[in-house]
Amino acid sequence: MSGFARYLTPSEEHRRLGLACLGVGAQQVRRMNFDGRVLNCYGLMLVTRGGGWLEWGDRPRRRLPVRAPAAFVTFPGLYHAYQPDALGWSERWVLFDGPAAAAHESLGGLDREAPVIALGPGVQTLRRIFDSLNEAVEVGAPHRDVVAAALVQQLLAQLLVGRVNDDLSRVVRYLDEHAVEPLTVGEHARRLGLDEATLRSEVQRATGSTTKEYILRTRLSRAKRLLLSTDRPVREVAQAVGYDDPAYFTRLFTRRVGAAPTEFRRYGMEQR
DSSP states (O other): EEEEEEEOOOOOHHHSSSEEEEEEEEEEEOOOOOOOOOOSEEEEEEEEEEEEEEEEEEOOOOOEEEEEEEEEETTOOOOOEEEEEEEEEEEEEEEEEEEHHHHHHHSSSTTTTHHHHHESTTTHHHHHHHHHHHHSSSSTTHHHHHHHHHHHHHHHHHHHHHHHOOOHHHHHHHHHHHSSSOOHHHHHHHHOOOHHHHHHHHHHHHHHHHHHHHHHHHHHHHHHHHHHHOOOOHHHHHHHHTTTOHHHHHHHHHHHSSOOOHHHHHHHTTOO
């Protein structure tokens, strides 16, 4: 086994960023004696060459094959073991923790039930981020804890995107185009040829939101654009994004955005 490793010990101020990088490295691994372990942080391994397996969880433990290009995630408090096959593998790894990592679990990018992610062309993006991460933690690198944390966020975002397949992208594109139409979730599902439960599941996996929440956020985002790019009255903006009652739209917009539509428009114009 050969490679390099750097370890960081972030301060409390760095941990307030929400994500802390604890270590990063790369290695060429052949068969090894590894009985498994339980860590108190998350780990992300990127396998760029070769293959083997990952075993994880409480008994009965589960095992999945790992074949490059692939990534796998280990979770705090959860047993894991892994083993390259006879030819070995090349891996890059990072250890991290913080409340932002738990948020990525909630959004589906880090999945305890599916810790192995097969990668296609997206592996090149992950490799480039790891290259930057390696540079960020070199001796003498300024603000290494801050830069490393930001790069781990990029890794997790790319991992999240990598779990979205063409079918999920189709659902998101459809909702982006049709969110303002006066349709129920069931009617949207039928248009897509899905049942309502499947639509809810696919929207959750692709966006981290319920279907209703994603439609709401899409409508509000479109309303923001109309408020700042046109001089249409609030009543017309409300109708354009699917709300016939301008008073209800104003209350909803104010509660979710933190400013009334007229105030949002004024602040936006002042910042131009």
